[in-house]
Amino acid sequence: MRIAVCIKQVPDTEARLRVRKDGLWVEEEDLPFVINESDNYALEEALTIAEKTAGEVVVVSLGPERVKDALRKALALGASRAVHLAEEAFQGGDALATGRALAAAIAGQEVDLVLTGSQSDDVGYGATGSVIAGHLGWPHAWLVMGLEIEEGGTSARVTREMESGMNEIFRLQLPAVIEVQAGINHPRYASLKGIMAAKRKPIERPSPADLGLEASQIGAAGSRLEVLEVAFPDSGEGAEMLEGDAATMARTLVEKLQREARVL
Amino acid sequence: MPAVWIILQHREGQLHRMAREAIAAGQQLAEITGGRPSAVLLGHGAGDAATEAAAYDLERVLVADHPALERYTPGAYVGALAPAIAAAGPAYVVAPHTYQTVDFLPRLAQATGAALVPEAIAFEPGDGGLVFRRPIMEGKLQARVKVKGEGPVLLSVQSGAFPADGGRAGEAPVASLEVGEIAADREILGVEQVGGDQVDLSKAEVVVAVGRGVGGADKMKPIEELAEVLGADVGASRPVIDNGWLPRDRQIGSSGQTVAPRLYFAIGISGAIQHLVGMKGAGCVVAINKDPSAPIFGVARYGLVGDLHEIVPALTEAIREAKG
Numbered sequence: 001m002r003i004a005v006c007i008k009q010v011p012d013t014e015a016r017l018r019v020r021k022d023g024l025w026v027e028e029e030d031l032p033f034v035i036n037e038s039d040n041y042a043l044e045e046a047l048t049i050a051e052k053t054a055g056e057v058v059v060v061s062l063g064p065e066r067v068k069d070a071l072r073k074a075l076a077l078g079a080s081r082a083v084h085l086a087e088e089a090f091q092g093g094d095a096l097a098t099g100r101a102l103a104a105a106i107a108g109q110e111v112d113l114v115l116t117g118s119q120s121d122d123v124g125y126g127a128t129g130s131v132i133a134g135h136l137g138w139p140h141a142w143l144v145m146g147l148e149i150e151e152g153g154t155s156a157r158v159t160r161e162m163e164s165g166m167n168e169i170f171r172l173q174l175p176a177v178i179e180v181q182a183g184i185n186h187p188r189y190a191s192l193k194g195i196m197a198a199k200r201k202p203i204e205r206p207s208p209a210d211l212g213l214e215a216s217q218i219g220a221a222g223s224r225l226e227v228l229e230v231a232f233p234d235s236g237e238g239a240e241m242l243e244g245d246a247a248t249m250a251r252t253l254v255e256k257l258q259r260e261a262r263v264l
Numbered sequence: 265m266p267a268v269w270i271i272l273q274h275r276e277g278q279l280h281r282m283a284r285e286a287i288a289a290g291q292q293l294a295e296i297t298g299g300r301p302s303a304v305l306l307g308h309g310a311g312d313a314a315t316e317a318a319a320y321d322l323e324r325v326l327v328a329d330h331p332a333l334e335r336y337t338p339g340a341y342v343g344a345l346a347p348a349i350a351a352a353g354p355a356y357v358v359a360p361h362t363y364q365t366v367d368f369l370p371r372l373a374q375a376t377g378a379a380l381v382p383e384a385i386a387f388e389p390g391d392g393g394l395v396f397r398r399p400i401m402e403g404k405l406q407a408r409v410k411v412k413g414e415g416p417v418l419l420s421v422q423s424g425a426f427p428a429d430g431g432r433a434g435e436a437p438v439a440s441l442e443v444g445e446i447a448a449d450r451e452i453l454g455v456e457q458v459g460g461d462q463v464d465l466s467k468a469e470v471v472v473a474v475g476r477g478v479g480g481a482d483k484m485k486p487i488e489e490l491a492e493v494l495g496a497d498v499g500a501s502r503p504v505i506d507n508g509w510l511p512r513d514r515q516i517g518s519s520g521q522t523v524a525p526r527l528y529f530a531i532g533i534s535g536a537i538q539h540l541v542g543m544k545g546a547g548c549v550v551a552i553n554k555d556p557s558a559p560i561f562g563v564a565r566y567g568l569v570g571d572l573h574e575i576v577p578a579l580t581e582a583i584r585e586a587k588g
C-alpha cells in the first residue's frame with residue numbers, strides 16, 4: 001500500500017512558552033520544535049503497514065522552513081519521500097484551509113490510505129484529518145486506537161476510542177483517512193543508517209498553483225478564523241504557592257494538609 | 265433573526281450530560297445574537313431524549329428520525345445535517361465537544377462551507393461579530409478568535425465551560441426534520457471495554473498521579489514510595505500510559521478513569537483539559553511542577569514549583585516524620 005502521513009511540527013510540550021510581541025502567536029525564536037505527538041504514532045502505524053504490504057510511505061507537512069527537520073526525521077525513520085507545503089501562501093490557515101491544501105497535495109500522490117494524528121498539540125483543532133477526508137470524498141475515523149488492514153486491502157477494521165474507557169469497533173472501506181490517537185503502538189527510533197539514507201531522499205515543494213489552488217483558498221487568506229490575541233489564561237484564584245527548598249516545601253505542605261485542609 | 269441550532273448527543277433515550285451544556289451555551293449565544301435557539305436530535309426512535317430536550321426554553325426540538333441514524337456514523341449524520349443546514353441556514357450551530365461530535369463536525373463544516381470553532385470555552389460580542397475563546401498549546405494558552413466571511417459557524421463547546429444547570433427551562437414543541445437519502449459509512453462491529461479487568465480508581469481516597477514529567481518507567485520508584493506512605497493509589501496522565509511506563513488502567517482523564525479522592529497529587533502533569541475532566545471532583549489538589557505557569561496550578565489548592573525528583577522524596581520523608 002502507498003500511504004500518506006500528515007505530520008505537523010509543533011513546539012515541544014516541555015518548552016516554556018512566551019507570547020510574541022504582536023500578541024498573535026508564541027515567540028518562535030529559540031523555541032524547540034518536534035513532530036506532533038499523535039503524528040509520531042501515525043507515522044509508526046504507516047511504516048508498519050507499508051512493511052507488511054511492500055508499500056511505501058509519503059510524509060506531507062505544511063509549515064515554514066523549519067519543518068524540513070521534521071520531514072528529515074520521518075525520512076530517517078523509513079518514509080521514502082516527502083512533500084513540503086512551504087510557500088508563504090499556505091501558512092497561517094485554520095483546519096479547513098490547511099485540510100484543503102493537504103488534501104490537494106495528497107490527491108496527486110495516488111495513495112491507498114491517509115494517516116494523520118488526532119489532534120495537534122499547538123492549535124488542537126482535532127479536525128484537519130477529517131477535513132482532508134471530506135475533500136477526498138473518503139470515509140474517516142478520528143481517535144483511532146487500533147487499525148487492521150483486512151484481507152485484500154479494500155477494507156480496514158478500526159478501533160476507535162470513546163469516552164470513559166470504551167472502544168468502538170467498525171469496518172471502513174478503503175481508501176480512507178485514519179486519524180491516529182497517541183498510544184496505538186510504540187514508535188521506533190531512527191537508526192544511523194536511516195539518518196544517512198534520509199539525506200538522499202527527495203522532498204518535493206509544490207506551489208499552490210502546482211496543486212491547482214488559488215492563494216485565496218488557503219492559508220490565512222482562505223481561513224474563516226482569525227486569531228485576535230493569544231494570552232496566558234487568567235487562572236482565577238490559583239494555587240497557594242509554597243516557598244523554599246524541597247525539604248521546606250515538603251514540611252510546609254504536610255503541615256497544611258494536616259491543619260488547614262485536614263486531608264492527611 | 266440569526267437562528268442558533270444546538271446539536272444534541274444522546275444515548276439510550278437520555279441526553280448526554282454535555283448536550284445539556286450545549287443547550288446552555290446555545291441559549292446564551294442566542295441571547296447575544298438575537299435569534300431563538302432550536303435543538304436538533306438525530307436517531308431512530310429517540311423519543312425520550314426529545315421529550316427531555318423539550319423541557320428547555322427552545323424555539324423547537326427538531327428530530328431527524330431514520331433507520332440509518334440508529335447508530336452514530338459520520339456518513340449518516342453529515343448526510344442528514346448538511347442539507348438541513350443549507351436549507352434552514354442557521355447562523356450558528358453549537359455542539360458539545362465530545363468524541364462523537366469532534367468526529368463529524370469538521371466534515372459537516374467542510375460539506376456546508378461553514379467556519380469551524382472547535383473547543384470554545386467562551387464567547388462575547390466583538391467588533392463585527394462574536395469573538396470566541398479557545399485553549400491552545402494544551403491549555404497553556406488561550407486564543408481569542410473571530411470569524412470572517414459568509415456562511416454558518418459551527419462550534420463545539422468544551423466540557424465544563426457552560427454549566428449544564430445554566431440551561432433555561434421551558435416548553436418547546438417537537439417537530440420532525442426531513443431527512444433525504446443517507447447511508448452509514450461504517451459497518452459497526454461492536455463495543456469493548458478497554459483493559460478488561462480494571463483497577464478501579466473511582467473510590468480511591470488519595471491518588472498520587474504522575475505525568476510525563478516523571479521522565480521514564482525507571483523513575484517510578486519514588487512515586488510508588490510516596491503513594492505507599494500515603495496509602496494512596498497511583499494514577500497517571502495519558503502520555504505515561506502511552507509510553508508504557510504504567511498500565512492503561514491507571515489512566516485518569518476523558519479517555520481514562522474519573523476519580524474523586526479527597527486528596528490528589530498531580531506530579532509532573534501540566535493540566536490539559538482532557539486530564540482535568542477526570543479529576544475535577546478531587547477535594548484537595550496538590551500540584552508539583554517545575555513550570556510555574558503550568559495550568560495545573562490554576563486548579564490546585566497548593567503548588568510546589570521545582571524538580572519532582574527532589575520534591576517527591578522530600579515529601580515522602582516529611583510524611584513519614586509527621587506520621588511518626
Ligand SMILES: Cc1cc2nc3c(=O)[nH]c(=O)nc-3n(C[C@H](O)[C@H](O)[C@H](O)COP(=O)(O)OP(=O)(O)OC[C@H]3O[C@@H](n4cnc5c(N)ncnc54)[C@H](O)[C@@H]3O)c2cc1C
Pocket residue numbers: 013014118119143402474475476477478500501502503504515516517518519520521531532533534535536537538539542552553554555558570571572573
Ligand atoms: C482525545 C484526547 C483524549 C485524551 N485523553 C486523556 C486522558 O484521558 N488523560 C490524560 O491525562 N490526557 C489525555 N489526553 C492528552 C492530553 O491532551 C495531554 O496531552 C496530557 O494530559 C498531557 O500529559 P502530561 O501533563 O503528563 O504531559 P505534559 O503536558 O508534557 O506535561 C508534563 C509536565 O511535567 C512538568 N515537568 C517536566 N519535568 C519535570 C520535573 N523534573 N519536575 C517537575 N515537573 C516536571 C512539565 O513542566 C510539564 O508541565 C487526551 C488527548 C486527546 C486529544
Ligand SMILES: Nc1ncnc2c1ncn2[C@@H]1O[C@H](COP(=O)(O)O)[C@@H](O)[C@H]1O
Pocket residue numbers: 006007008009036038039060061062063095098102115116117118119120121123124125126127128129
Ligand atoms: N500543518 C500541517 N501539516 C501536516 N499535517 C497537519 C498540519 N496540521 C494538522 N495536520 C494533521 O492533522 C492532525 C490534526 O491536527 P489539528 O486538526 O490541528 O488538531 C495532526 O495530528 C496532523 O496529522
